[in-house]
């Protein structure tokens with residue numbers, strides 16, 4: 001009889017997958033791009049995600065009343081800032097490195113998809129979809145509907161949208177790619193402007209209660225009203 005020893009990937013060397021270049025950039029820094037399958041590319045602001053919460057982030061944090069779920073928390077600057085404010089917060093993210101960095105920054109985080117079963121479903125006071133995370137899953141309607149189910153009635157959802165075109169509503173396949181050309185596998189993503197979000201919100205159980213721009217970023221506050 002032989003004994004097999006299974007050795008899993010070390011946390012510092014993420015296995016190849018959709019997010020592998022992203023996890024490497026979170027760990028080591030360096031430029032990262034979102035590259036669509038049609039070849040269009042845009043830079044991803046990993047350095048800002050790894051920095052402390054800034055003035056524009058503060059406008060989101062100030063609206064988080066009570067236990068807050070940061071969906072796609074990345075390296076955890078918002079979760080850590082909420083904890084420092086005394087606001088209970090949990091980050092969730094698919095990327096193991098993001099979860100590890102959030103915990104290292106002093107926050108609580110779980111490696112979970114927003115579409116997986118989550119603690120406190122239907123009881124969260126606030127939720128965050130920051131830094132383009134309205135794109136998660138490539139279907140904003142499904143994501144908003146799922147997020148409504150996570151919030152308590154009258155819970156607040158804070159969403160960052162595309163600041164350049166308020167009517168933008170795009171769904172696409174993309175990969176992340178680093179400066180050396182290392183690519184992850186394709187995943188579905190979306191981009192939404194403020195007006196497009198306002199049009200979609202009522203069909204997903206939300207009422208828009210505010211929109212604002214800070215530092216070239218665009219945000220909306222939605223309240224869960226039920227469908």
Ligand SMILES: C[S@@+](CC[C@H](N)C(=O)[O-])C[C@H]1O[C@@H](n2cnc3c(N)ncnc32)[C@H](O)[C@@H]1O
Pocket residue numbers: 019049050071072073074075076077078092093094095098112113114115130131132133136137
């Ligand atoms: C644009 S980055 C957001 C950065 C983050 N808000 C920050 O402050 O660093 C998108 C994040 O969403 C995560 N993500 C993608 N799909 C997800 C899903 N289905 N559930 C949870 N997180 C997801 C990615 O791993 C990534 O960390």
